[in-house]
Amino acid sequence: MSNGGDDVTSVGRGAQDAHRKPVTAARLYDYYLGGIHNFPADREVAKVLLERTPKLRTIARDNRAFLARAVRYLMSVGVHQFLDIGSGIPTEGNVHEIVQAVAPDARVVYVDIDPHAVSESLELLEGNQFATAIRADVREPQAILDHPRVRGLLDFDQPIALLLVAVLHFVEDSDEVRDIVTTFRSALAPGSHLVVAHATIDELIVDERRWEKTQKDYRQQTTTSLVPRKKSDVVRFFDGFEMVEPGLVWLNAWRPEPDMVDEFKDEPERSSFYVGVGRLP
Ligand SMILES: C[S@@+](CC[C@H](N)C(=O)[O-])C[C@H]1O[C@@H](n2cnc3c(N)ncnc32)[C@H](O)[C@@H]1O
Numbered sequence: 001m002s003n004g005g006d007d008v009t010s011v012g013r014g015a016q017d018a019h020r021k022p023v024t025a026a027r028l029y030d031y032y033l034g035g036i037h038n039f040p041a042d043r044e045v046a047k048v049l050l051e052r053t054p055k056l057r058t059i060a061r062d063n064r065a066f067l068a069r070a071v072r073y074l075m076s077v078g079v080h081q082f083l084d085i086g087s088g089i090p091t092e093g094n095v096h097e098i099v100q101a102v103a104p105d106a107r108v109v110y111v112d113i114d115p116h117a118v119s120e121s122l123e124l125l126e127g128n129q130f131a132t133a134i135r136a137d138v139r140e141p142q143a144i145l146d147h148p149r150v151r152g153l154l155d156f157d158q159p160i161a162l163l164l165v166a167v168l169h170f171v172e173d174s175d176e177v178r179d180i181v182t183t184f185r186s187a188l189a190p191g192s193h194l195v196v197a198h199a200t201i202d203e204l205i206v207d208e209r210r211w212e213k214t215q216k217d218y219r220q221q222t223t224t225s226l227v228p229r230k231k232s233d234v235v236r237f238f239d240g241f242e243m244v245e246p247g248l249v250w251l252n253a254w255r256p257e258p259d260m261v262d263e264f265k266d267e268p269e270r271s272s273f274y275v276g277v278g279r280l281p
Contacts, residue, residue: 086167159191241278
């Protein structure tokens with residue numbers, strides 16, 4: 001079994017922070033999605049954020065739906081290995097469930113800084129020999145790439161999908177984020193893919209003060225900062241990749257499916273998320 005043994009493996013500087021402050025992005029997100037893996041302190045902060053941005057629940061749900069569409073697309077083009085970083089607390093439609101329903105031996109490694117997210121993932125993956133979870137910090141990409149359980153499950157000579165879905169906006173410095181993606185890219189074989197979903201405040205000028213408060217709340221009350229970025233910054237994470245159609249677009253505009261309910265149809269910028277998939281030539 002790949003997920004036994006040293007279970008919640010700690011790598012990186014975020015490990016200490018996660019213990020210091022009670023509220024984490026993982027549990028806030030779980031609350032937005034209607035999950036049960038959150039505590040009173042998380043709910044208190046989440047409620048304040050939801051009052052300010054009631055669409056947060058919709059954004060979280062639509063982000064999960066994008067993740068599922070992207071993963072189904074990747075399976076359809078023959079990618080059967082997934083490195084899902086900032087994977088979160090397991091919820092409906094987890095990556096391994098989507099991919100292993102199609103290919104039972106498809107490989108998934110979940111990575112998250114949040115010990116709770118990792119232990120819940122490991123519990124769910126008990127007995128699953130093709131999926132595991134490790135605790136690590138996306139800001140230390142080489143430690144993730146060198147991790148024995150990552151190397152044990154994923155074959156880096158074959159295409160891998162690197163999922164950085166709703167996680168890079170928790171990393172503060174733009175240069176650092178680009179270096180992180182470059183380090184991962186250098187380790188990937190041709191045919192690998194990068195999937196990014198990223199918060200932005202582009203075209204939400206009227207809401208800027210509200211966002212400033214939201215950023216302040218994340219910085220002061222949670223273990224992570226929230227850093228929305230401009231489209232021009234997000235697109236640079238795909239340097240070296242060829243964008244898959246339709247490119248970097250608003251959340252629900254990436255290969256929408258016919259039965260999809262889209263609350264942001266008339267004002268896609270209200271989703272405040274850019275998403276895209278790139279292929280490594
Ligand atoms: C909004 S959730 C996204 C979950 C999932 N990727 C999705 O899109 O449904 C963000 C996740 O990123 C994790 N995270 C934040 N900063 C991180 C870091 N530096 N390294 C690894 N994970 C991180 C949080 O713990 C949280 O579980």
